[in-house]
Amino acid sequence: MQFDAELLLLAMAPVFLACIGWEAWHVRRTRPAERLYSWRDTLCNAALALMQQAADKLAWLAIIPVYAFFYEHYRIYTWQASWMSFVVLFIAQDLLYYVFHRCSHRVRWLWAAHVVHHSSKRMNFSTAFRQSLMYPVAGMWLFWIPLAILGFPPKQIVAIVLLNLGFQFFVHTQAIGKLGWLEYVFNTPSIHRVHHARNERYIDRNYAGVLVIWDRLFGSYVEENPHDTPVYGIVEPLHTYNPLKATFHEWASMAADFARVRGWRNKWRALFAPPEWATAYHARQRGVRQTELGTQKVCAQTRVQTQAHTRSHAHPGTEPGNTMSPEIGDQPGLNTNHTTAFRTPRGP
Numbered sequence: 001m002q003f004d005a006e007l008l009l010l011a012m013a014p015v016f017l018a019c020i021g022w023e024a025w026h027v028r029r030t031r032p033a034e035r036l037y038s039w040r041d042t043l044c045n046a047a048l049a050l051m052q053q054a055a056d057k058l059a060w061l062a063i064i065p066v067y068a069f070f071y072e073h074y075r076i077y078t079w080q081a082s083w084m085s086f087v088v089l090f091i092a093q094d095l096l097y098y099v100f101h102r103c104s105h106r107v108r109w110l111w112a113a114h115v116v117h118h119s120s121k122r123m124n125f126s127t128a129f130r131q132s133l134m135y136p137v138a139g140m141w142l143f144w145i146p147l148a149i150l151g152f153p154p155k156q157i158v159a160i161v162l163l164n165l166g167f168q169f170f171v172h173t174q175a176i177g178k179l180g181w182l183e184y185v186f187n188t189p190s191i192h193r194v195h196h197a198r199n200e201r202y203i204d205r206n207y208a209g210v211l212v213i214w215d216r217l218f219g220s221y222v223e224e225n226p227h228d229t230p231v232y233g234i235v236e237p238l239h240t241y242n243p244l245k246a247t248f249h250e251w252a253s254m255a256a257d258f259a260r261v262r263g264w265r266n267k268w269r270a271l272f273a274p275p276e277w278a279t280a281y282h283a284r285q286r287g288v289r290q291t292e293l294g295t296q297k298v299c300a301q302t303r304v305q306t307q308a309h310t311r312s313h314a315h316p317g318t319e320p321g322n323t324m325s326p327e328i329g330d331q332p333g334l335n336t337n338h339t340t341a342f343r344t345p346r347g348p
């Protein structure tokens with residue numbers, strides 16, 4: 001490739017803005033009840049895009065020498081500039097993008113950066129701008145090192161990554177329906193709407209960059225169902241339009257979990273297990289605490305019951321000989337099995 005992809009994307013900026021204008025106008029005209037755009041959401045997306053672009057410019061300066069190192073010392077082939085080499089580079093990078101994107105949903109360290117893209121409750125062309133400046137820290141660039149080993153120079157790697165991301169702008173829209181046979185080969189608006197939805201049937205599906213064949217091959221493809229309208233956003237909604245909070249909230253939550261969980265195995269999981277691991281861990285911990293609290297409550301009740309029982313049997317007028325305390329286990333509250341004891345005070 002003899003062109004500069006960064007300049008190409010810059011040149012595409014008016015096209016991106018025109019698409020946003022057309023979509024806002026089109027949806028307001030055809031589906032006036034839907035508030036597809038909100039100024040605050042769109043401005044937040046734009047701020048996130050500018051922050052990410054600035055961070056990316058700096059990051060490439062550090063990352064390109066790494067690709068150059070692998071290209072110089074470990075490449076297994078040397079490609080001549082041709083259409084064939086472009087096709088191989090495009091397909092290989094798109095497959096690696098699929099791997100990166102799937103990992104970004106299943107490894108919390110990567111999700112901490114990627115969650116920014118998913119945290120809006122809206123889905124429109126401006127959502128494509130919603131990116132994280134933390135991708136270089138999360139390690140997105142690591143996923144493209146195999147391209148250098150395959151024999152592609154660093155500038156070509158950067159160019160193909162930017163082209164892939166540039167294409168993905170066009171799949172962030174609710175204004176375009178299904179696209180016939182294209183749905184079998186390419187990532188389309190319908191396919192990517194599913195990816196942004198949090199409905200049970202849609203969540204963590206359709207990771208495609210440009211080609212959807214990877215989802216179909218690796219079992220992560222789900223078709224948009226007209227009877228199950230996508231509900232956009234993340235499971236625990238982010239109630240802010242502050243781009244800094246949007247960028248760092250999951251990192252902060254991950255750091256807090258890392259500090260709070262017990263044991264190094266759990267600390268490792270707080271960083272690298274699937275994002276829902278921490279929620280399940282805290283639910284388990286709450287369960288254990290509730291069990292302990294329940295047990296303490298039962299023991300306290302038991303003491304009261306025992307004392308009352310003893311007092312009632314010792315009360316004047318009762319049969320002599322019945323002043324003994326009941327045997328452990330005779331009363332429900334005295335059962336030493338904590339599971340049973342836990343159930344008792346909760347009642348119906």
Ligand SMILES: [Zn+2]
Pocket residue numbers: 101105114117118195
């Ligand atoms: Zn995603």
Ligand SMILES: [Zn+2]
Pocket residue numbers: 117128172192196
């Ligand atoms: Zn997206």
